[in-house]
Amino acid sequence: MSAIQHLPFEQPVTDLDRQIEQLEQSPTAEALREELDQLRRSRDALLARLYTGLTPWDVVRVARHPGRPQTADYVRLMCRDFRELHGDRHFGDDPAILCGFARIGPHKVMLIGHRKGTTTAEKIACHFGCAHPEGYRKALLKMRLAEKFGLPIVTLIDTPGAYPGLKAEERGQAEAIALNLREMSRLRVPVVSCVIGEGGSGGALGIGVGDRVAMLSNAWYSVISPEGCAAILWKEANDRTNAQAAASLSLTAGDNLRHGLIDAVIEEPVGGAHRHPEETAARLQHWLVEQLSDLKRHPPQTLVRLRYDKYRRIGAFGTG
Amino acid sequence: MTTDVTTEKNLARTWADVPEIAARHRRAIPEGLWIQCPSCAASLFRRATENNLWVCPECDHHFRLSAAQRVRQLVDPGSFEEIDEAITPADPLTFTDLKPYQQRLEAARRATGRRDAIISGVGFVKGRRAVLAVMDFTFLGGSMGSVVGEKITRAVELAEAKNLPLIIVSASGGARMMESGYSLMQMAKTAAALARFDDAGGLYISVLTDPTTGGVTASFAMLGDVILAEKNALIGFAGPRVIAQTIRQALPAGFQRAEFLRDTGFVDRVVHRRDLRSEIGSIIDYAGR
Ligand SMILES: [Zn+2]
Numbered sequence: 228m229s230a231i232q233h234l235p236f237e238q239p240v241t242d243l244d245r246q247i248e249q250l251e252q253s254p255t256a257e258a259l260r261e262e263l264d265q266l267r268r269s270r271d272a273l274l275a276r277l278y279t280g281l282t283p284w285d286v287v288r289v290a291r292h293p294g295r296p297q298t299a300d301y302v303r304l305m306c307r308d309f310r311e312l313h314g315d316r317h318f319g320d321d322p323a324i325l326c327g328f329a330r331i332g333p334h335k336v337m338l339i340g341h342r343k344g345t346t347t348a349e350k351i352a353c354h355f356g357c358a359h360p361e362g363y364r365k366a367l368l369k370m371r372l373a374e375k376f377g378l379p380i381v382t383l384i385d386t387p388g389a390y391p392g393l394k395a396e397e398r399g400q401a402e403a404i405a406l407n408l409r410e411m412s413r414l415r416v417p418v419v420s421c422v423i424g425e426g427g428s429g430g431a432l433g434i435g436v437g438d439r440v441a442m443l444s445n446a447w448y449s450v451i452s453p454e455g456c457a458a459i460l461w462k463e464a465n466d467r468t469n470a471q472a473a474a475s476l477s478l479t480a481g482d483n484l485r486h487g488l489i490d491a492v493i494e495e496p497v498g499g500a501h502r503h504p505e506e507t508a509a510r511l512q513h514w515l516v517e518q519l520s521d522l523k524r525h526p527p528q529t530l531v532r533l534r535y536d537k538y539r540r541i542g543a544f545g546t547g
Numbered sequence: 548m549t550t551d552v553t554t555e556k557n558l559a560r561t562w563a564d565v566p567e568i569a570a571r572h573r574r575a576i577p578e579g580l581w582i583q584c585p586s587c588a589a590s591l592f593r594r595a596t597e598n599n600l601w602v603c604p605e606c607d608h609h610f611r612l613s614a615a616q617r618v619r620q621l622v623d624p625g626s627f628e629e630i631d632e633a634i635t636p637a638d639p640l641t642f643t644d645l646k647p648y649q650q651r652l653e654a655a656r657r658a659t660g661r662r663d664a665i666i667s668g669v670g671f672v673k674g675r676r677a678v679l680a681v682m683d684f685t686f687l688g689g690s691m692g693s694v695v696g697e698k699i700t701r702a703v704e705l706a707e708a709k710n711l712p713l714i715i716v717s718a719s720g721g722a723r724m725m726e727s728g729y730s731l732m733q734m735a736k737t738a739a740a741l742a743r744f745d746d747a748g749g750l751y752i753s754v755l756t757d758p759t760t761g762g763v764t765a766s767f768a769m770l771g772d773v774i775l776a777e778k779n780a781l782i783g784f785a786g787p788r789v790i791a792q793t794i795r796q797a798l799p800a801g802f803q804r805a806e807f808l809r810d811t812g813f814v815d816r817v818v819h820r821r822d823l824r825s826e827i828g829s830i831i832d833y834a835g836r
Contacts, residue, residue, distance in 0.1 A: 389785075391784070391785030391790050391793050392790060392794055396803060397811050399769075400783075400785070401783065401784035401813075404766075405738060405770050406770070408735050408738035408739070409770055410742070412739035412742045428762070436738075448728065449727050450722045450728060450731040451727075456724050460644035460645065461644060471644075472644070476724070476727045477727050477728065478727065486728060488729070534739075535739050535743065538735045538739050539700070539736060541732040541733070541736055542697045542732075542733065543637040543729055544634050544636060544693045544694050545635040546634055546635070547635070
């Protein structure tokens with residue numbers, strides 16, 4: 228069985244991947260290096276072609292690829308001396324949001340990110356990356372801690388949305404997100420965010436109000452998931468309507484950048500982050516370090532004012 | 548509060564005759580001389596129900612109001628001056644589902660006589676001057692796109708500049724899908740404006756009415772210094788149907804109703820519609836400047 232899980236549009240590279248894997252594992256791999264390189268080049272060329280023609284719905288599937296690196300992977304690949312900080316000091320510790328002190332390049336930061344989990348048990352505990360109110364409250368508590376000690380904040384967004392459940396409502400899901408939006412807008416330290424996978428609505432924005440917001444090139448970010456949108460506006464979510472909804476929602480990184488809703492797109496290596504976690508982490512790290520170094524120049528009141536101005540400008544309307 | 552009821556009834560009659568508002572008045576409520584209460588099924592005489600602030604005299608069911616009806620009920624007669632009327636929706640994504648967004652906007656415009664799902668302005672509530680923003684559920688489900696976000700933000704900024712209390716009456720199904728990321732970012736924009744207003748020491752009274760859900764609840768609606776909710780209003784983040792699907796079981800009675808939010812600690816007071824004006828007046832006396 229192949230180690231790589233292929234998405235439907237990746238079918239054309241399945242054969243090449245299998246051949247490459249077989250050769251890599253064969254005892255004569257060393258002798259076959261030239262042939263192996265040739266195969267890899269063909270595979271990469273084919274992948275490059277497939278990935279330039281992705282539909283928005285394909286992008287959503289890449290963003291959800293089971294092998295796609297998650298917050299915990301970027302912590303491992305990008306951060307030194309990570310010290311996880313648990314709990315909201317009121318209700319509990321939501322594993323769907325990971326927080327902690329971290330060093331990224333020359334910067335000491337507070338890192339906050341959604342956690343989807345990799346094993347079945349983890350995924351269930353994290354509700355597949357859908358946080359409860361205590362997750363958003365934990366994030367805010369740790370952001371305030373960072374603010375107190377002048378540490379910039381880095382958030383990694385990867386959620387289908389905030390958890391839509393009975394307990395989440397009882398514990399004030401809406402209030403928790405609303406409060407984060409208000410408080411993040413006036414944090415007196417730099418806030419830098421990146422959508423690394425899924426940017427599902429208020430659950431994503433709840434840790435995503437930043438001075439600089441980027442998306443990885445195969446991430447999606449929108450007011451609602453394509454399935455949710457299709458179910459409401461097309462009255463039925465199926466492969467066809469999901470694809471239509473994904474296209475209509477302008478949810479790709481390029482779309483969001485074009486409309487001025489994010490500040491940058493971080494290009495993933497050919498074939499997506501799931502094929503190249505290390506290289507993707509290096510690129511993300513490079514962008515984060517650059518932004519943090521730049522933002523550190525501003526005094527706190529300037530940071531807050533610039534952040535306000537940035538969100539204040541967003542809107543498309545007529546005046547007559 | 549008996550005196551209030553009498554006053555409200557009289558005022559309701561008076562406001563119905565204010566021509567500039569009456570001209571824009573479209574109904575969230577079915578036409579006809581007689582209407583049926585959706586809650587207790589009683590047959591109600593329209594005029595009597597209207598004079599009762601659109602509350603069923605039999606069971607206290609609060610009918611949903613259009614923004615114009617709400618403004619008429621809330622402010623002192625003749626005291627309301629609308630602002631930012633000229634702000635109109637655009638279609639930045641040229642969004643199409645089964646119908647183009649432009650068509651949906653046009654239909655909503657024709658049905659409601661409004662340009663978008665909100666009225667904002669300055670008026671007096673029981674003699675206290677305030678900035679008001681009132682959402683209109685009859686316009687595309689009270690959804691928040693760029694126009695709602697911008698008008699809320701401008702209302703907050705005006706309240707700050709004029710040193711006035713701010714009252715926002717929410718009635719919304721959430722963010723407007725047809726403006727996707729633009730709608731989402733209105734949540735951040737309105738919340739950021741409220742942070743500034745809060746820093747300036749402004750008083751914000753949030754009034755939650757049936758229904759208030761999604762991105763509106765998860766932004767400005769839940770950020771009031773004082774949060775009032777009309778009796779039995781549906782208030783939540785996720786819609787009840789989505790939750791029922793997630794947990795695969797029926798929801799308990801009263802779930803996500805105003806009283807439930809009060810009991811779980813997220814709403815300060817549940818208010819009967821006839822008391823709303825006096826509640827607001829009293830809060831402004833305690834906390835306003
Ligand atoms: Zn009734």
